[in-house]
Amino acid sequence: MLLHIIARGKIGRSPEGDLVDRYAKRLTWPVKITEWPDTGAGKVAEPITPHRTVLLDERGKAMSSESFAVLLGRWRDDGVRETRFMIGAADGHSDAERAAADLLFAFGPATWPHMIARAMLMEQLYRATTILAGHPYHRA
Template sequence: MRLSVIAAGRLKPGPEKLLAEDYLTRASGLGRKAGIARIAVTEFPESQASSPAARMAEEARLIAGALPPRAFGVVLDERGKALASEAFAELLRRHLETGTADMAFLIGGPDGHAPETREQAGLLLSFGPMTWPHRLVRVMLFEQIYRAVTILTGHPYHRG
């Protein structure tokens, strides 16, 4: 399976980018043992449109254009379902076992996702009811992907 992270907003040089790259490198390396062929990141600038609705619509078009065909879409949204790390790993396992070719994690801009992006998602995933800046969400997502891979491969990183 191939994983994609598609994000509105670019990570600027700094501690968040270093941490995100570290977890991405770890997840990519160990992920191959779990059946994850690659983890690709696509990012684009946040929309500069004048209204929130216009910004969300523009970002929705960019996200839709970056989605692999027939990918299972996981939209990160505070209104989504919160999963424990083990349940997140089980989600990946189920998709690996059922032959899902592509899974895409979608991170919206400061205004969130457009309604149509949320409606088309296979899963709305929440890291809790708080709103998180995209640069932290990216670190949290990469860490959880890495943690899920360690759970799937029996690596001792996850000791929960």
């Protein structure tokens, strides 16, 4: 299953960008990162079906790493070919985007800068895939 991170803003060369790159290189699942401008419309070219859309949103569901891994594993096993993780800009996501998402996912109730949220997401994706593979990275 393709893990597709779609984020507003350019991460560029930064400590957060280094973390994103580090975890992207470790992932054994295919990963793609698409950056959109901070404002304006963004569009995913040639949608892959079936796919799931996850919006990172402070009002979303906080999940344990194990629960997140189980969800990704279930989607993969159900034949989902792509999961899109959407990280918004400063204004977050619209009500329409929230309503259309398969999951609103939160790293707790706090608001996180989108560059840090991107690095946190990449680490959680790496952790989830290692949990599914039975790798000892995650120590429950």
